[in-house]
Amino acid sequence: MSHLSDLDIAKQSTLKPISEIAEKAGIPNEAIEPYGHFKGKVNINKLENLDSKGKVVLVTALSPTPAGEGKSTVTVGLADAFNQLNEKVMVALREPSLGPVFGMKGGATGGGYAQVLPMEEINLHFNGDLHAITTANNALSAFIDNHIYQGNELNIDSRRVEWKRVLDMNDRELRQVVVGLGGPGRGVPREDGFDITVASEIMAIFCLSNNIKDLKENISNITIGYTFDRKPVTVRDLKVEGALTLILKEAIKPNIVQTIEGTPALVHGGPFANIAHGCNSIIATNTARKLADIVVTESGFGSDLGAEKFMDIKARKAGFDPSAVVIVATIRALKMHGGVNKDSLKTEDVEAVKKGIVNLERHVNNIKQFGVEPVVAINAFIHDTDKEVQFVLDWCKENDIKVALTEVWEKGGKGGIDLAKEVLSVLNSPQQFKHLYDLDLSIEDKINTIVQKVYGGKSVNFSDKALKQLKTIKDNGWDNYPVCMAKTQYSFTDDAKVLGAPTDFNITIRELSPRTGAGFIVALTGDIMTMPGLPKKPAALNMDVAEDGSAIGLF
Incomplete structure (x- = not known):
């Protein structure tokens, strides 16, 4: 060998x-x-x-x-x-x-x-694809904050901006940040956070669009946050879907x-x-x-x-x-x-x-x-x-x-x-492919179906926060979307330490995040992070570059 x-x-x-x-x-x-x-x-x-x-x-x-x-x-x-x-x-x-x-x-x-x-x-x-996705994501953040700063015609509640900035690196320090500090000339202060680029909704849309026209339509459907009277605000409302798609025209x-x-x-x-x-x-x-x-x-x-x-x-x-x-x-x-x-x-x-x-x-x-x-x-x-x-x-x-x-x-x-x-x-033999659930099932039923039929679990608990979000999803007519479960990869449960094929367990949904551009609802379980951290000894410690410019230590 x-x-x-x-x-x-x-x-x-x-x-x-x-x-x-x-x-x-x-x-x-x-x-x-x-x-x-x-x-x-x-x-x-x-x-x-x-x-x-x-x-x-x-x-x-x-x-x-x-x-x-x-x-x-x-x-x-x-x-x-x-x-x-x-x-x-x-x-x-x-x-x-x-x-x-x-x-x-x-x-x-x-x-x-x-x-x-x-x-x-x-x-x-x-070929610069992930940088383009990072840039498109962060351009949208800039457009949102500029809109609020320039008079906030759309009545966006800055406490309810759901759109986060991204970086294609594991950086736990950026999970929760405050932006806009430094006085009126520097913007409007609000809480924000960073996800890793591959967790961005732009990445999901990028991968679920059939062509550039579809890409632009899906970007325009992104819900970036809510108004003071709890109405969703989309990229279409901000009128920047064309600019964001332009950033991605080669990457796509x-x-x-x-x-x-x-x-x-x-x-x-x-x-x-x-x-x-x-x-x-x-x-x-x-x-x-x-x-x-x-x-x-x-x-x-x-x-x-x-x-x-x-x-x-x-x-x-x-x-x-x-x-x-x-x-x-x-x-x-x-x-x-x-x-x-x-x-x-x-x-x-x-x-x-x-x-x-x-x-x-x-x-x-x-x-x-x-x-x-x-x-x-x-x-x-x-x-x-x-x-x-x-x-x-x-x-x-x-x-x-x-x-x-x-x-x-x-x-x-x-x-x-x-x-x-x-x-x-x-x-060479016929298969009978079918989806696990129909889209007209409720979000709760879709999640229950996945937990019971795929994970082997017994039932699903929803946190108070998730229950409120379920109501928002229903009120806005988003409950016909498929569900995208955010769960540990190491276990069928929401606890990474439980190996094998456990049964008779419950899954707790702590949060539901509507991704109306990508066209699915993310259901967050356990302690899944949308911005990972680096381990104590990152792989980077073994990496270098030779004098001829070639990589050392990549695997």
């Missing part, structure tokens, strides 16, 4: 010119806009005459653990495996956020021999790059999955569907977060049904769900795998509820033993679940051939 770091492997790879990758993907020359030698943007207006025909394969996972599951790695490796089987395939991924890159999670370009490249540039400032074009093996990849948009909906842009996925027969894409974290939102929010808005779902599992994660601590994962423990498999079982059943047959990918790690792997293979066989041992980190596409063949067998 390779002892090289992901960055070393990436640096040793030979990249093809982006024009060659675009040609392989079937993108006409006039639709490709190169950003240097190895990156580009796709002008989707030049692809309007193509039909969206590609089948979508969604990659999700069991409940993640601090040991890491390698979902992006499997997503990339599976696409490379299809490429090796001569299928016309593209991979569609989310863009990394600088906060997690410099914090704890690292980059988001896969790993080992299953990576999208150039990994340094994708992980740092990739999907980015094209390549895997180590030269499979075309679209990397575009990246909302957090424990806060927002956790999927790459509809524009990128549907562009890939126009160009390829199979589109491999991922959603954030486990089936309870990213996959549920992919099905109930993204697929609904994008107008396609997922044709197959892969659930990434690791022996390490199963052992942690079976009670083993992170320091003891290298020791064989079949009993712990046996105990922890209940977590995988619930994720399998979750996907089945959507009417799509899941395929389990056991993502191989160096310390897995034959007995541990065999137990999972046998368990899947006994329960009639498709499964493949996957070695894409070590072997690239070749290590994903068995998985690709299992997925092809699902793609």
Whole structure:
């Protein structure tokens, strides 16, 4: 097994010119806009005459653990495996956020021999998209505060401005701030706060819009706050939707790059999955569907977060049904769900795998509820033993679940051939995809449905604040939106420490936030933060830049 770091492997790879990758993907020359030698943007207006025909394969996972599951790695490796089987395939991924890159999670370009490249540039400032989203978000904050300062014609109650500023970095100090201090010439003082850029509603809108016209319409629908008599104020009222869309006019074009093996990849948009909906842009996925027969894409974290939102929010808005779902599992994660601590994962423990498999079982059943047959990918790690792997293979066989041992980190596409063949067998058989709930259910019923059917919980408690917000949502006619649950990724409950597959628990909704531009209601549970903090030893401590300008310590 390779002892090289992901960055070393990436640096040793030979990249093809982006024009060659675009040609392989079937993108006409006039639709490709190169950003240097190895990156580009796709002008989707030049692809309007193509039909969206590609089948979508969604990659999700069991409940993640601090040991890491390698979902992006499997997503990339599976696409490379299809490429090796001569299928016309593209991979569609989310863009990394600088906060997690410099914090704890690292980059988001896969790993080992299953990576999208150039990994340094994708992980740092990739084609400027996240900066454009940050700027559009903060321009709106500036327009709101200027409107209040210049006479407040719309009667905005500055105590009820819901719109926050953003920064693409983990910075806990900015969660709550006061702006406008320093006297009348410096603005009107009010409380404010910062979210991380990937939690911005602009990011969610960016990823849930079908084209630039749709983007502008959705931005105009954002509720920025309320008047003194509690009426919602929108971007349309401020008349700045045109300016905000203008800031995003280049960013909205999907980015094209390549895997180590030269499979075309679209990397575009990246909302957090424990806060927002956790999927790459509809524009990128549907562009890939126009160009390829199979589109491999991922959603954030486990089936309870990213996959549920992919099905109930993204697929609904994008107008396609997922044709197959892969659930990434690791022996390490199963052992942690079976009670083993992170320091003891290298020791064989079949009993712990046996105990922890209940977590995988619930994720399998979750996907089945959507009417799509899941395929389990056991993502191989160096310390897995034959007995541990065999137990999972046998368990899947006994329960009639498709499964493949996957070695894409070590072997690239070749290590994903068995998985690709299992997925092809699902793609070639009809699925009965359905959403988990109808939009005409009440917000309470939607949340109850998710908690009981996906999380395995018993009931839902609403805080007094959430109950008041429910009334506001109903009074304004926003209760026909889907729900976007903000919950810890580590547990089916709202307590990150409760692993496995717990039952008979309650979920508390502390706050409900209407995102009328994105078209969903965020339900905040537990202690989920919309602005993360850095860990005690951030990944940034290992990062540097060489004299030739190349990165050191990115992963």
